[in-house]
Amino acid sequence: MANMFAKIKWKHFINYIVVAIAMIVFGVMSLTGALSSSTVYLLEKIAIAIILAVSLSVVVGFLGELSLGHAGFMCIGAYLGGKASLLLEPVMGDGFLTLIVSMIVGGAIAALCGAVIGLPALRLKGDYLAIVTLAFGEIVRSIFMNTKKESFGGSLGLETPRYDKDILFIIAFVFVLITLAVLQNLIRSKHGRAITSIRDNEIASKATGINVTKYKLIVFTISSFFAGIAGVLYSFSNYTVQSSKFSYNYSIEILVMVVLGGMGSINGSIIAATLITFLDVKLQTILTGDLAVLQDLFYALVLIILVIYNNAPALKGFRETHNLKVLLDRFRKHSPADRKDDEAKWDRVPTKISMDEVLSVDLQPQTTYTPDKPKKEGK
Amino acid sequence: MEIIETLLNGMSIGSTYAMIALGYTMVYGIAKMLNFAHGDVIMVGGYMLFITMASALSNPIIGLIFAVVVCMILGITIEKIAYKPLRGASPLAVLITAIGVSYLLQSTAQMIFGSAPKMVILLDLGNIEFGGLKVPVYTLITLGCSVVIMLVLSLFVKYTKTGRAMIAVSEDKGAAQLMGINVNGIITITFAIGSALAAFAGFFMLLKSPSLSNTLGAMPGIKAFTAAVIGGIGSIPGAMLGGLLMGVVEAISFKIPVIAPYTDAIEFLILIVILLVRPSGILGRKRREKV
Numbered sequence: 209m210a211n212m213f214a215k216i217k218w219k220h221f222i223n224y225i226v227v228a229i230a231m232i233v234f235g236v237m238s239l240t241g242a243l244s245s246s247t248v249y250l251l252e253k254i255a256i257a258i259i260l261a262v263s264l265s266v267v268v269g270f271l272g273e274l275s276l277g278h279a280g281f282m283c284i285g286a287y288l289g290g291k292a293s294l295l296l297e298p299v300m301g302d303g304f305l306t307l308i309v310s311m312i313v314g315g316a317i318a319a320l321c322g323a324v325i326g327l328p329a330l331r332l333k334g335d336y337l338a339i340v341t342l343a344f345g346e347i348v349r350s351i352f353m354n355t356k357k358e359s360f361g362g363s364l365g366l367e368t369p370r371y372d373k374d375i376l377f378i379i380a381f382v383f384v385l386i387t388l389a390v391l392q393n394l395i396r397s398k399h400g401r402a403i404t405s406i407r408d409n410e411i412a413s414k415a416t417g418i419n420v421t422k423y424k425l426i427v428f429t430i431s432s433f434f435a436g437i438a439g440v441l442y443s444f445s446n447y448t449v450q451s452s453k454f455s456y457n458y459s460i461e462i463l464v465m466v467v468l469g470g471m472g473s474i475n476g477s478i479i480a481a482t483l484i485t486f487l488d489v490k491l492q493t494i495l496t497g498d499l500a501v502l503q504d505l506f507y508a509l510v511l512i513i514l515v516i517y518n519n520a521p522a523l524k525g526f527r528e529t530h531n532l533k534v535l536l537d538r539f540r541k542h543s544p545a546d547r548k549d550d551e552a553k554w555d556r557v558p559t560k561i562s563m564d565e566v567l568s569v570d571l572q573p574q575t576t577y578t579p580d581k582p583k584k585e586g587k
Numbered sequence: 588m589e590i591i592e593t594l595l596n597g598m599s600i601g602s603t604y605a606m607i608a609l610g611y612t613m614v615y616g617i618a619k620m621l622n623f624a625h626g627d628v629i630m631v632g633g634y635m636l637f638i639t640m641a642s643a644l645s646n647p648i649i650g651l652i653f654a655v656v657v658c659m660i661l662g663i664t665i666e667k668i669a670y671k672p673l674r675g676a677s678p679l680a681v682l683i684t685a686i687g688v689s690y691l692l693q694s695t696a697q698m699i700f701g702s703a704p705k706m707v708i709l710l711d712l713g714n715i716e717f718g719g720l721k722v723p724v725y726t727l728i729t730l731g732c733s734v735v736i737m738l739v740l741s742l743f744v745k746y747t748k749t750g751r752a753m754i755a756v757s758e759d760k761g762a763a764q765l766m767g768i769n770v771n772g773i774i775t776i777t778f779a780i781g782s783a784l785a786a787f788a789g790f791f792m793l794l795k796s797p798s799l800s801n802t803l804g805a806m807p808g809i810k811a812f813t814a815a816v817i818g819g820i821g822s823i824p825g826a827m828l829g830g831l832l833m834g835v836v837e838a839i840s841f842k843i844p845v846i847a848p849y850t851d852a853i854e855f856l857i858l859i860v861i862l863l864v865r866p867s868g869i870l871g872r873k874r875r876e877k878v
Contacts (some may be wrong), residue, residue: 245746256810335621336862338810343855346809353850460686467683501702504694511687512669519680520672554710585699 255380272407280345283454286437289314313522318436365450601834602733607811610781616821621683626808632789662782819871
């Protein structure tokens with residue numbers, strides 16, 4: 209038994225455990241009435257942000273493509289899920305069943321839109337894909353903004369029935385767990401390796417026989433599915449769904465979460481999403497009026513500084529000596545001699561190797577291989 | 588008659604787009620990056636015009652010169668601080684930084700000038716009656732100025748040493764460097780020219796409608812990028828053609844009541860369709876990807 213537990217890689221489950229503990233603790237607190245309604249609202253927002261950030265993180269951090277239309281998929285989910293719940297309410301009541309069905313409707317239609325836009329658009333990449341997703345987001349928003357009042361509420365927004373307040377955040381956290389389970393298992397599977405290989409070198413992975421378009425489409429569809437789910441949760445958490453919320457700026461805010469958390473790190477995205485949402489809600493009361501823009505200013509600076517720090521070729525040496533890992537190692541008081549040599553080398557599996565790094569391993573200036581160099585003997 | 592008025596209006600909108608698209612296309616051709624902050628340089632130019640008009644020297648020409656100079660300095664600064672360190676890094680990183688810069692400019696402008704829209708009345712020109720044709724004067728000014736600017740730019744790129752160096756850098760950076768071209772210098776010049784064109788675009792936009800806010804450049808920026816893509820990114824005549832096309836589409840779609848609210852959606856749809864059918868644009872050349 210003990211052996212079995214020792215085999216489990218706890219590192220892989222830590223985020224489930226943390227989220228589950230948070231869910232249980234806050235759930236109990238809410239049932240005993242210790243939580244104020246503003247805290248419940250904050251928790252709902254955090255859960256939605258985590259789902260959004262993690263699902264975008266898979267596209268940006270693992271697939272290596274920039275999607276600026278994440279808010280657009282969320283918009284589809286929010287409007288259609290909200291509408292579904294409005295239509296279902298007289299039939300099935302406002303209980304759990306309505307919630308689940310409208311979730312599935314919102315998520316599925318968002319995923320369908322992801323696939324429909326992705327199928328042709330994924331032939332493009334980089335800047336072009338970013339622009340197409342941005343354009344898609346804006347199209348979705350302008351369509352929902354100009355709908356008739358009876359259908360989707362038009363510019364005033366769609367009024368949705370708010371689901372039972374106290375347990376919505378628990379359901380939202382359950383969906384966070386589902387998102388994590390699906391996306392992390394995808395990333396850690398064979399398919400996940402294929403996805404990261406596309407990020408690292410698309411041509412090489414094509415040559416290895418990976419169906420690049422298929423994997424891009426899969427990632428895109430799954431990511432938009434969860435964005436749709438987050439949208440439905442949003443529509444339940446708010447009384448109204450307004451299209452102005454899902455502007456391009458909101459996509460950027462999700463992107464900030466992903467970049468702040470670290471590209472290619474799901475745990476990082478979770479932490480960043482929690483932090484940013486918490487700050488958002490807390491600062492809303494402090495920074496009012498024109499001061500609210502300070503927050504945007506801060507996000508912009510964080511985005512620029514982090515990306516330059518993490519990617520600038522000139523800062524490579526600096527990065528290797530001044531990062532969080534080195535800093536943490538300094539606090540961990542064990543000498544490097546305690547570790548086995550082998551472990552020290554492989555405790556972090558390199559996920560991103562650029563070609564020149566590989567090539568430069570063997571050919572250092574001092575160790576230039578010169579065949580048959582006559583050794584100076586004698587004397 | 589109304590058709591001609593609409594077309595003229597569309598061409599004046601389009602030439603503003605073309606002006607912005609030129610900035611995108613030149614930077615894309617030479618630095619191989621999408622300068623997301625380009626639209627926000629327009630906005631900065633607009634605020635510079637606002638400052639001049641609010642000061643004692645309320646002369647639109649002085650304002651325009653001031654805006655052009657400030658935008659050029661801003662463009663060069665952005666390039667040096669945000670984009671230059673990332674030269675050689677992954678395109679994704681550069682793109683995200685560019686988005687960050689765009690966000691930074693917008694929020695800085697909002698912090699300094701507030702979020703309430705400002706009115707900048709540059710010139711009150713009125714309309715010209717022309718044999719039953721009623722044309723606003725700003726349309727003619729915009730069209731005339733942009734034709735001149737584009738001609739000058741085309742001649743500059745074709746016949747001056749710097750212009751030819753720009754073409755060389757956009758063809759092959761490495762080879763250009765071997766031929767003794769200062770690649771960094773050329774990139775700086777490109778950013779300066781692009782930003783100056785953005786300032787002109789800001790001037791024309793304020794001439795048309797005097798309301799100025801910190802998101803002035805965001806939507807036209809994206810549309811102008813669309814225009815650059817439609818024309819073929821990296822191609823200067825392509826940017827002009829794409830810009831005019833976008834402007835005419837916009838003007839016509841505004842005139843038809845059924846689709847008027849969806850104008851933005853239609854323009855973006857055109858972008859998506861063009862990118863799917865012919866990703867290299869109308870006048871662009873196809874680039875083969877090499878390992």
